[in-house]
Amino acid sequence: MLDFIVKRFFQGILVVFLVLTAVFFLMRLSGDPTTLFLPQDASREQIEAFQHQMGLDRPLYVQYGEFMGNAVQGDFGESLRTQQDALQSVLDRLPATFQLAAAALILALVIAIPLGVLSAYYRNSIFDRVAVGLTVIGQAIPTFWMGLLLIFLFAAQLKILPSGGAGTPIHMILPMLTLAFYSTARFTRFTRSAMLDVLQQDFIRTAKASGTPTFPLIMKYALKNSLIPIITLVALDLGELLGGAVITEIVFSWPGVGRLIEQALMTRDFPVVLAGVFIIALIYTVINFLADVIYAYVNPQIRVK
Amino acid sequence: MAESILEIKDLKIQFQNGKHIVQPIREVSFQIKAGQTVGIVGESGSGKSVTSLAVMGLLPDRISSIPSGEILFDGKELTKLKEKEWRKIRGNEISMIFQEPMTSLNPVFTIGQQLSEPLKRHRQLSNKEQKAAIIKVLKQVGIPRPEQIIHEYPHQLSGGMRQRVMISMALLCEPKLMIADEPTTALDVTIQAQILSLLKKITSKKDRSLMLITHDLGVVAEMCDWVVVMYAGEIVESAEVNELFDRPLHPYTRGLIQSLPSNNERKSKLYAIQGQVPKPEQVKQGCIFANRCPLAMEKCFQESPPAFQEDGHLSKCWLQSSDEGVVR
Ligand SMILES: Nc1ncnc2c1ncn2[C@@H]1O[C@H](COP(=O)(O)OP(=O)(O)OP(=O)(O)O)[C@@H](O)[C@H]1O
Numbered sequence: 125m126l127d128f129i130v131k132r133f134f135q136g137i138l139v140v141f142l143v144l145t146a147v148f149f150l151m152r153l154s155g156d157p158t159t160l161f162l163p164q165d166a167s168r169e170q171i172e173a174f175q176h177q178m179g180l181d182r183p184l185y186v187q188y189g190e191f192m193g194n195a196v197q198g199d200f201g202e203s204l205r206t207q208q209d210a211l212q213s214v215l216d217r218l219p220a221t222f223q224l225a226a227a228a229l230i231l232a233l234v235i236a237i238p239l240g241v242l243s244a245y246y247r248n249s250i251f252d253r254v255a256v257g258l259t260v261i262g263q264a265i266p267t268f269w270m271g272l273l274l275i276f277l278f279a280a281q282l283k284i285l286p287s288g289g290a291g292t293p294i295h296m297i298l299p300m301l302t303l304a305f306y307s308t309a310r311f312t313r314f315t316r317s318a319m320l321d322v323l324q325q326d327f328i329r330t331a332k333a334s335g336t337p338t339f340p341l342i343m344k345y346a347l348k349n350s351l352i353p354i355i356t357l358v359a360l361d362l363g364e365l366l367g368g369a370v371i372t373e374i375v376f377s378w379p380g381v382g383r384l385i386e387q388a389l390m391t392r393d394f395p396v397v398l399a400g401v402f403i404i405a406l407i408y409t410v411i412n413f414l415a416d417v418i419y420a421y422v423n424p425q426i427r428v429k
Numbered sequence: 430m431a432e433s434i435l436e437i438k439d440l441k442i443q444f445q446n447g448k449h450i451v452q453p454i455r456e457v458s459f460q461i462k463a464g465q466t467v468g469i470v471g472e473s474g475s476g477k478s479v480t481s482l483a484v485m486g487l488l489p490d491r492i493s494s495i496p497s498g499e500i501l502f503d504g505k506e507l508t509k510l511k512e513k514e515w516r517k518i519r520g521n522e523i524s525m526i527f528q529e530p531m532t533s534l535n536p537v538f539t540i541g542q543q544l545s546e547p548l549k550r551h552r553q554l555s556n557k558e559q560k561a562a563i564i565k566v567l568k569q570v571g572i573p574r575p576e577q578i579i580h581e582y583p584h585q586l587s588g589g590m591r592q593r594v595m596i597s598m599a600l601l602c603e604p605k606l607m608i609a610d611e612p613t614t615a616l617d618v619t620i621q622a623q624i625l626s627l628l629k630k631i632t633s634k635k636d637r638s639l640m641l642i643t644h645d646l647g648v649v650a651e652m653c654d655w656v657v658v659m660y661a662g663e664i665v666e667s668a669e670v671n672e673l674f675d676r677p678l679h680p681y682t683r684g685l686i687q688s689l690p691s692n693n694e695r696k697s698k699l700y701a702i703q704g705q706v707p708k709p710e711q712v713k714q715g716c717i718f719a720n721r722c723p724l725a726m727e728k729c730f731q732e733s734p735p736a737f738q739e740d741g742h743l744s745k746c747w748l749q750s751s752d753e754g755v756v757r
Pocket residue numbers: 444451453471472473474475476477478479480489644708709
């Protein structure tokens with residue numbers, strides 16, 4: 125078990141490192157921020173001075189080495205636009221991202237667990253088929269597309285909800301629905317399959333043979349057994365949810381880390397992009413690391429692999 | 430003799446998977462009298478479990494049905510019962526002990542929580558009374574330190590202990606009929622003997638009737654008053670236990686008795702009936718045992734034998750027909 129944890133831990137560090145490296149080079153290769161920060165008619169001297177000041181005139185590998193050296197110490201430099209500490213400005217946006225993700229998670233669980241339970245109990249019924257169909261659709265529609273659909277329907281056509289921004293709880297409704305849609309589909313599937321598994325166990329037959337009515341049979345004796353696999357699968361899926369949150373923020377101008385990264389990309393604000401990517405990659409990795417450890421703990425068979 | 434507690438008449442059970450229909454039980458009739466232990470024997474796939482599940486109303490819903498026949502329990506016809514009425518019977522008037530004590534208890538509830546379930550459903554008792562009733566029955570089935578056991582989870586108990594817990598659950602509401610489906614098959618030999626003697630002790634008391642399903646004739650000889658031999662979904666022989674062992678009529682029963690280890694001691698090889706039980710969908714015309722029967726005659730492949738009966742001893746074999754003379 126310890127071997128497994130140590131191995132997964134170093135794999136996690138490697139992932140974060142590789143992601144940062146890839147983004148660093150992609151950003152440098154995709155263009156120079158100089159032109160965006162200086163006026164159109166800036167003189168050659170001004171440009172060179174700016175590049176020198178930013179260290180952009182040095183060879184790429186030197187810049188990369190310096191960046192990594194600082195990043196390891198948590199220093200991603202200052203935002204080119206606001207001169208604030210890049211990492212700090214990302215961290216300031218983190219609560220908004222978490223808020224959105226948490227709201228979507230709760231909504232998804234509240235809908236998905238009863239839906240999955242009913243679907244499993246009435247398996248192969250019309251209800252079950254419709255539910256399964258919806259989960260397939262829910263997983264197939266990309267998050268940004270779902271977001272656009274909802275904006276089109278509720279903001280553009282019905283004009284009952286704002287299409288973006290933040291501030292009031294109303295603003296959260298559409299991004300939350302968008303993000304929850306995909307997770308609801310996945311969690312419904314998890315719950316349904318976990319329940320199907322449990323419902324055919326011998327101990328369910330024993331409870332029936334005791335005269336237990338359907339409701340306690342399902343909600344007490346079966347569901348409690350299904351919760352272990354459901355929680356594990358949900359935990360394994362949180363990284364996915366975070367990725368979805370980043371996309372959703374961009375669609376709805378929700379002021380979280382995803383939105384910040386997007387804006388920073390538009391303005392070639394390298395330090396902020398890299399700090400944002402670092403934070404997202406780090407959280408994603410930590411979540412998956414924890415989920416793997418939990419999963420290995422619950423299910424001893426995978427520890428060996 | 431006492432009146433019947435359970436009477437099954439011409440029972441037919443059907444499974445339907447899409448267009449695929451099978452009848453694992455065809456025209457099965459037998460009865461259990463109050464206080465009797467009746468053994469149901471037969472090889473794997475002969476339909477013993479399906480029959481017992483029908484008596485509990487636990488056949489898989491949607492895919493199974495009972496196209497004809499009756500199950501009379503205490504005079505009440507069960508096959509047409511609504512789910513709600515079934516619930517009043519299950520665990521209360523009829524209870525069941527399953528084969529697998531390892532998987533038949535819920536892993537995430539304590540023994541006490543699970544044992545309180547039938548009481549909660551069928552008796553109005555305070556928590557204290559419930560606990561007292563559970564501890565009493567746990568003592569009855571020979572579980573040591575019942576006050577602690579009720580707070581433990583199934584995985585903390587051995588297989589034998591779990592089967593005792595299952596038996597105590599079946600006993601809790603003092604049912605008129607208990608069904609035990611291979612209650613010892615999953616246990617070690619020494620534990621098997623303990624559980625059987627426990628069941629024997631329980632059934633010797635009062636008017637407790639037991640339907641004991643097994644493929645072990647040795648268990649039948651020890652435990653039962655009456656024996657029903659099933660083969661491929663039909664009853665091929667049925668008789669009082671001593672009568673059956675002294676005078677087995679059906680070639681299948683004779684084969685089963687011959688393959689008992691005690692009859693094999695001096696033989697170099699275990700006797701085994703050749704071939705396999707036909708699947709329900711493979712049943713053709715003629716006697717269902719004909720393809721494996723050492724005494725099969727031409728007639729056996731053409732016509733299915735009726736149930737010949739003599740002083741309650743039933744055998745479904747042409748050898749009993751007076752035309753053929755009685756072969757014994
Ligand atoms: N759910 C089901 N769907 C379809 N066929 C079934 C189902 N359950 C049982 N059967 C069929 O019914 C027949 C009788 O099965 P049953 O379980 O009653 O046998 P058994 O005598 O209890 O055997 P064993 O000694 O193995 O427990 C078998 O041919 C089996 O394939």
